[in-house]
Amino acid sequence: MKKKIFSGVQPTGNLHLGNYLGAIKNFVELNNENENDCIFCVVDLHAITVNQDPRELNNNIRGTVASFLASGIDPEKSIIFNQSQVSAHSEAAWILSCVARMGWLNRMTQFKEKAGKDKEKASIGLYSYPVLMAADILLYDSTHVPVGDDQKQHLELCRDIAQKFNNDFKIDNFFKIPEPLIQKEFSRIMSLKDGSKKMSKSEVSDLSRINLTDTKDQIINKIKKAKTDPLPMPSTIEELNKRPEAKNLICIYSSLANIKLEESIKKFSGKNFSEFKEILTDILIDKIIPISVEIRKLLDEKNYLDKILLEGSRKAENIASKKIKKIHEIVGF
Ligand code: AMP
Ligand code: TRP
Numbered sequence: 001m002k003k004k005i006f007s008g009v010q011p012t013g014n015l016h017l018g019n020y021l022g023a024i025k026n027f028v029e030l031n032n033e034n035e036n037d038c039i040f041c042v043v044d045l046h047a048i049t050v051n052q053d054p055r056e057l058n059n060n061i062r063g064t065v066a067s068f069l070a071s072g073i074d075p076e077k078s079i080i081f082n083q084s085q086v087s088a089h090s091e092a093a094w095i096l097s098c099v100a101r102m103g104w105l106n107r108m109t110q111f112k113e114k115a116g117k118d119k120e121k122a123s124i125g126l127y128s129y130p131v132l133m134a135a136d137i138l139l140y141d142s143t144h145v146p147v148g149d150d151q152k153q154h155l156e157l158c159r160d161i162a163q164k165f166n167n168d169f170k171i172d173n174f175f176k177i178p179e180p181l182i183q184k185e186f187s188r189i190m191s192l193k194d195g196s197k198k199m200s201k202s203e204v205s206d207l208s209r210i211n212l213t214d215t216k217d218q219i220i221n222k223i224k225k226a227k228t229d230p231l232p233m234p235s236t237i238e239e240l241n242k243r244p245e246a247k248n249l250i251c252i253y254s255s256l257a258n259i260k261l262e263e264s265i266k267k268f269s270g271k272n273f274s275e276f277k278e279i280l281t282d283i284l285i286d287k288i289i290p291i292s293v294e295i296r297k298l299l300d301e302k303n304y305l306d307k308i309l310l311e312g313s314r315k316a317e318n319i320a321s322k323k324i325k326k327i328h329e330i331v332g333f
Contacts, residue, residue, distance in 0.1 A: 003036045006142035008043040011060035014211040015067045018189035018199035021255045022148030028072040038078035039140055040068055045083045049125040062305045067212050070294035081312030088320035092135035099165050100131050104157055134158035138175045139320045145178050149187035155180040169330050186255040192226040195244025213292050216285055223281045228273045235269040256283045
């Protein structure tokens, strides 16, 4: 069966190594398997669930497309577009918000983390964010959704919403029930400064992450300053699991080198961190600098990036408008 792949990335700043290893690297592989239909969406409607500077948002939309292309996504083989340009996303999100239950949304841990202590001041959009995400996925009859580990719960919610809609309106299989595609070993890349926090665009310190636009010197400096512990490199998985910073750095190495975690542990067992960090820096430079150079080049080609988004949104609109029309009929509009 032909897979229909859909995924989204928020245009909220520079993409980082976590986005790359947790999601985009997977997009590229799926895009290269010829039998797949792939749609990669720059989710600008999701971005405005927290305050955005309009001019920065506009630049970040192009920046996200540039990162997709520079990482190896081929616009001839996939649809790349921004969510706000296809109105069916907002429409479907409203209809699905009448299907989703408060109790389901109240369980979402990402909302709790992002809203923080002052939930009363969070936007309603931040709360209903996973319903919009379900709309994104279901409008395209997506069968597989490649995401990082942090999105697992949102995908389960999407499956629940799809099932409830199909049951409520007694139409078997109207919405396809999508499967998450989450990498087994390296689905959560952590901050370089704190192995218990995920690497994130919103973390204040830039030293906590490797951005896809970083220069060679920035990469060298960030790995040099990355937090470690005083012991030599671990020799077993059990030992590794007790040392979060060491684990994160070895996971980054393994993922970039495309080798199993066990193999990396064996390779570096008992070595000093300084020796390991040099090898890690080399592989990062090798894999990330070509992407970084290409992103910078593409950012000067605004018209080209806009053309990709325009063509992508036409293709997406063509699919989504048919699905939303059927949704209207089903609910009785
Ligand atoms: P976002 O930047 O939140 O739109 O995330 C885009 C994609 O990157 C999603 O599939 C996330 O699950 C994934 N992602 C974000 N941060 C990380 C991380 N630290 N480790 C692994 N995957 C991540
Ligand atoms: N919520 C996702 C994130 O923050 C982004 C996203 C929006 C998405 N719509 C999606 C991911 C649909 C997969 C499918 O990372």
